[in-house]
Amino acid sequence: xxxxxxxxxxxxxxxxxxxxxxxxxxxxxxxxxxxxxxxxxxxxxxxxxxxxxxxxxxxxxxxxxxxxxxxxxxxxxxxxxxxxxxx
Numbered sequence: 523x524x525x526x527x528x529x530x531x532x533x534x535x536x537x538x539x540x541x542x543x544x545x546x547x548x549x550x551x552x553x554x555x556x557x558x559x560x561x562x563x564x565x566x567x568x569x570x571x572x573x574x575x576x577x578x579x580x581x582x583x584x585x586x587x588x589x590x591x592x593x594x595x596x597x598x599x600x601x602x603x604x605x606x607x608x609x
Contacts, residue, residue: 529559531593532566534582542587552577557603563590 534556536542553575560566567590571579581587593602 527561529561530566531557531559532563532590533557533593534566534570534588534590536577536581536588537586539587542581547577551575553582556582557593563592566590 536554553570553573556566556570556573558566558569560569567583567588570582570588570590574582
């Protein structure tokens with residue numbers, strides 16, 4: 523019997539450390555977070571690194587600079603992500 527891996531939802535965000543902040547200052551067009559479907563955290567990091575912005579892929583592939591957390595299926599309905607421009 524062949525077992526198929528299940529896709530999971532991950533959120534990746536830069537850590538608030540001096541080292542990560544230095545990488546985030548490399549340019550103007552930086553990615554601030556990624557939400558990706560992947561089979562593993564390693565794959566999620568790789569996918570995020572392919573759209574990393576001016577800060578480069580290392581922010582997303584290196585756990586020293588970013589977090590990668592699985593988003594579990596909730597028990598109640600709700601918003602997953604909202605994007606607002608205020609002003």
